[in-house]
Amino acid sequence: MNAFSWHDFRQKAARAPKKILLADGEDPRVIKAAAFVHAEKIAHPVLLGSPSKIKPVWKQYAESSLEPPCLDIQSLSSDAKERLVRALSGITKYKALSSTEAASLLNDTLILGCLQLKLGAAEGFVGGATRSTADTLRAAFSIVGLAPRVSTLFGFFFIERRMTAGTAGPLVLLADCAVIPDPSAKQLAHIAIGSAAAYELLTGDEPHVAFLSFSTQGSANHPLIEKVRQALSLAKEKAPALQMAGEWQADAALDFFAAKIKGVGDSPMAGKANVLIVPDLNCGNIAYKLVQRLGGCRAVGPVLWGLDRPANDLSRGCTTEDVVDMIALTGIQAQIAVKPVELTEN
DSSP, X not given: OOXXXXXXXXXXXXXXXXXXXXXXXXXXXXXXXXXXXXXXXXXXXXXXXOHHHHHHHHHHXXXXXXXXXXXXXXXXXXXXXXXXXXXXXXXXXXXTSOHHHHHHHXXXXXXXXXXXXHTTSOSEXXXXXXXXXXXXXXXXXXXXXXXXXOOOOEXXXXXXXXXXXXXXXXXXXXXXXXXXXXXXXXXXXXXXXXXXXXXXXXXXXXXXXXXXXXXXXXXXXXXXXXXXXXXXXXXXXXXXXXXXXXXEOHHHHHOHHHHHHTTOTTSTTTTOOOEEXXXXXXXXXXXXXXXXXXXXXXXXXXXXXXBSXXXXXOOTTOOHHHHHHHHHHHHHHHHTTOOOOOOSOO
8 A cells, every 4th residue: 555645745846846836825824835845945935925915924934034935916017017918818718808907817816826837937836725716727727728638627636544543544546626517427537547647647656546436336326327337438448557446435445344345355456546536526525525624634635637737726724734735746746747648538
């Protein structure tokens, strides 16, 4: 069983620290996280917001007298603002805007951060600590855009398993928790293949993918279950080398005894899944929040997979520690210049 931890993510990011833009730059949790990743050389954070609001909080947490690394649209020169307005106006969604309207939108740090990322002013972007996932997705999707040959954008959480003794266990990836409310079987297959690639790229460990449902290998029948079966079949066609199983209930995927009782104990994946694919966004969103609030598990995300550049979201209920780990994950994506695996409809 994989034992990759949050500390490993931080160490990996620190091998080649990347410049990461933080849209919620005036939020105390984000400022504290930025001071920590700067001190530990995990990343080069840039806080988007007013220096007058950021500086007093930064001084509480920074270990040196260094001024907080900030980017505030108000402090930019008129020439710099004009270049940003032209760049934003050149993007399809914003072409109909007047120069005044485009300039006004740049006051939104989600818009400003995603545009700076697209223009190469940084190598990664993190937002969402004070904004909804829908707001973050709109900015990232419209400005950063999908990677070439990608049709399915999704979001996943890394969840830290709790072991019997209450100690932290290995990390499990849960998807989709952020983007597609009711994915088709084809989209589920793409989400599974992309999640497996993400797990391997970010942790270095082999993915074991379980397609989750309320049935284990035919213990029930329903159109919702049939969609999961179809998704597994499609995923196996597109990626036959991946270890995948389904449809399985969550306990069979995570516990060998349950897998054995439910008739799938002979599977090499019984109780060993580390990539869990849920059938819809209801399941994904509810599941990660329940394991956080009732199970005492840490869940960091959603990492957005399928964008052309590393741009990730935060839950508004995130902690400073969550922000640190999301910055580290974003930095690792930037290190490997990750382009998501083929997820197209072809």
